[in-house]
Amino acid sequence: MNDRITRRFFLSASIVLPLTVDLPLDASAQAAATCSTAKSTRPETGGPNFKPRSPERQSLLEPGIEGRRLILTGSVMTTGCRPIARALLDFWHANPAGQYDNTGFRLRGHQYANSEGSYQLETIVPGPYAGRTRHIHVKVQAPGGTVLTSQLYFPGEPANVRDGLFARELLMTMIDSTDPLQMQFDFVVVA
Numbered sequence: 001m002n003d004r005i006t007r008r009f010f011l012s013a014s015i016v017l018p019l020t021v022d023l024p025l026d027a028s029a030q031a032a033a034t035c036s037t038a039k040s041t042r043p044e045t046g047g048p049n050f051k052p053r054s055p056e057r058q059s060l061l062e063p064g065i066e067g068r069r070l071i072l073t074g075s076v077m078t079t080g081c082r083p084i085a086r087a088l089l090d091f092w093h094a095n096p097a098g099q100y101d102n103t104g105f106r107l108r109g110h111q112y113a114n115s116e117g118s119y120q121l122e123t124i125v126p127g128p129y130a131g132r133t134r135h136i137h138v139k140v141q142a143p144g145g146t147v148l149t150s151q152l153y154f155p156g157e158p159a160n161v162r163d164g165l166f167a168r169e170l171l172m173t174m175i176d177s178t179d180p181l182q183m184q185f186d187f188v189v190v191a
């Protein structure tokens with residue numbers, strides 16, 4: 001009798017055990033599968049309005065800057081989905097009238113991702129200009145890595161489809177459409 005109970009217990013335990021062990025393995029295997037498919041962020045031209053040596057700042061807001069407030073958050077990671085601590089991000093974009101400040105550094109700034117590879121940019125929504133839909137220019141670089149130059153686009157812009165540089169994979173994700181507008185974008189670069 002005791003033997004039967006023990007045996008039955010053993011059988012049910014041997015059925016249950018692999019399930020409890022399999023769950024975390026499945027989860028990590030799934031994460032690994034996602035990581036292995038991570039492609040580097042598509043590069044795009046920096047255009048004629050890049051200026052080196054922008055000020056280091058997370059917020060591009062300053063007196064005289066008017067427009068719809070935008071907060072962009074995200075992370076910088078390797079193609080293996082490892083976060084890149086202290087990755088450099090340099091942002092620049094046009095004002096609501098579609099003009100760049102090429103004499104000073106308005107709406108230009110660089111920053112470093114934190115120890116988890118996360119960044120946050122506070123700015124305003126740029127305006128479109130001749131031939132271009134609304135966009136944000138960016139350079140991203142892992143410490144000691146090569147520079148990725150690209151552009152980010154806003155979802156739902158009618159001019160997106162008329163812009164030859166527009167790429168769907170560079171669309172930011174809308175997190176909150178109220179005030180401030182909140183967008184998200186994760187960069188994948190070669191470290």
Ligand code: FE
Nearest residue numbers: 047132135137
């Ligand atoms: Fe531009």
